[in-house]
Amino acid sequence: MHGWSGRAAVPVLLAGLLAAGGCGSRPVTISRTASPAAVKARLLRIMQRWGATQAVVEETATGGPEPGTMVVRLDTAGGGAIRAQWTGPHGRTHLLVADDHQVVRYTAGAGHYTVEPAGSTEGDPRWLVGTGLVPFLNGARPLSAAFAGHTVTLRCQAALPGGPGIASLVFDPGSGRPLAWSATWTPAGSRTPETLHERVESFSAGSGLPAGTFEFTPPAGVQPAVEAQAPDGSFVRVTQGVVVPPAGSGLTLNTIITSGGSPPVLMLAYAGPDGRPLLVTEFAAATGPADPAGSGATPITIAGLPADTATLATGQAYIGFTWHGTRVWLEGTSGEVPALANAWLTALNQGSPGPAPASGTGNRPA
Structure with missing residues (x-):
């Protein structure tokens, strides 16, 4: 029915996981000898200090029907909204703007943009935003924790939106912010695994984005x-x-x-x-x-x-x-x-x- 909607839901994973918000004032330290379960518990403690956040995430997805790079801007203070742009396999730029009210999709060069209802997993890719990183980690089984410099990488077995798989979260406990995310899963009925790599370009608490960020203005002549x-x-x-x-x-x-x-x-x-x-x-x-x-x-x-x-x-x-x-x-x-x-x-x-x-x-x- 909705063309890209099933695939488009997956690329906003990290942006969705940031929905819990910004950083606390006192850093939480994690011992380098801590077990994976202890690292998970400490990260959850950091995230519980978050408020509303905004983030810019750069992503590369491979193995799926629409690999490409996408930048996601997320502002959860207003109830959850995203503006995503990525390049599909044929070099065409896709734009998706979604909030609590509706979903708009547009492909560069097309004569029409599509308006869809909000609130369904098929029509609204923000369903991932609603999950949040805290409930994700609560349901994940930590497998390993690796330290490098000021960062820790927690590898987990988890139920991902595309199916069961393995996810890795790179986190900076000192600044209280996620740095990167990767996931691999094999969709039901497929033998080909899909992978997702996301890098957080910016992450801040409470500050607003420019007015109109989550409003779609169609190009001249586009209906x-x-x-x-x-x-x-x-x-x-x-x-x-x-x-x-x-x-x-x-x-x-x-x-x-x-x-x-x-x-x-x-x-x-x-x-x-x-x-x-x-x-x-x-x-x-x-x-x-x-x-x-x-x-x-x-x-x-x-x-x-x-x-x-x-x-x-x-x-x-x-x-x-x-x-x-x-x-x-x-x-x-x-x-x-x-x-x-x-x-x-x-x-x-x-x-x-x-x-x-x-x-x-x-x-x-x-």
């Missing part, structure tokens, strides 16, 4: 696409007539469904900042179903663009607008729908390109 679930349970990639809320809207994308047909009617189910549901319905304006407000909608202007508004029989607020041939309905609470419509239409009016026009007919899903 959004989605993979929506059809009535028969299959997934359909929709690239025409898709309009998505602006970055930073605070909406969490939960599900995307489609009626099928040509073109399909899309329903994107979001949760607003207060957790209440907000429904976005999109279809070709020339041939789609009648607006839920019927003739009772009141014409208004938002950010210089025409729209209409009503209170539905369900008591929900409704605002509808048309953008480059795509009709968009917003249905939700009276506290969220007007604010979203204002932010959305303001962004569109500030030069956002229109989607590829949809054509044909479709029915609104039940």
Whole structure:
């Protein structure tokens, strides 16, 4: 369904393991004669002092379907978000931006970027971020510990995201930071082992990253696409007539469904900042179903663009607008729908390109 998602989850392993945070003020020393189990216990003691962190990690992966080098920027203070960029086997650059609200994937040179719901292991590669290094070490069986200069390398047997394997963590106890990570495992059903090598370029506690780091700004002319679930349970990639809320809207994308047909009617189910549901319905304006407000909608202007508004029989607020041939309905609470419509239409009016026009007919899903 999601193309890279299964493989993309693995390269963010070390970044995910840094989710527990920054460094304590007093260094914890580890005796060079300590057993592997004692080294594990001391490292756990160091990590328990961490707070929120950010890290830049350089990675090389081999043996998998998408080997390459990736830089991951992680800021866990805001609930966990990553911005990852790597080069695939054919030399194409892939970008992935994920936070608590949605996942965006883009391949350089493509005409579309894909927007996916957050919160699933298949669609959201941040599931590794949630594991953290502390629970990883708690579940790992230490095999050996080797000291070199000011560092210690702990080798463990562990349940890795790609399958059971061997992992090695290089750590500087004096500064309280991880330095490198490597792992080897053989995926289920395969005889070819995969390896992962990651080097921590920077690691700090509590400091923020530049605004917009975890927001995707598409290149000029690049349009959004989605993979929506059809009535028969299959997934359909929709690239025409898709309009998505602006970055930073605070909406969490939960599900995307489609009626099928040509073109399909899309329903994107979001949760607003207060957790209440907000429904976005999109279809070709020339041939789609009648607006839920019927003739009772009141014409208004938002950010210089025409729209209409009503209170539905369900008591929900409704605002509808048309953008480059795509009709968009917003249905939700009276506290969220007007604010979203204002932010959305303001962004569109500030030069956002229109989607590829949809054509044909479709029915609104039940």
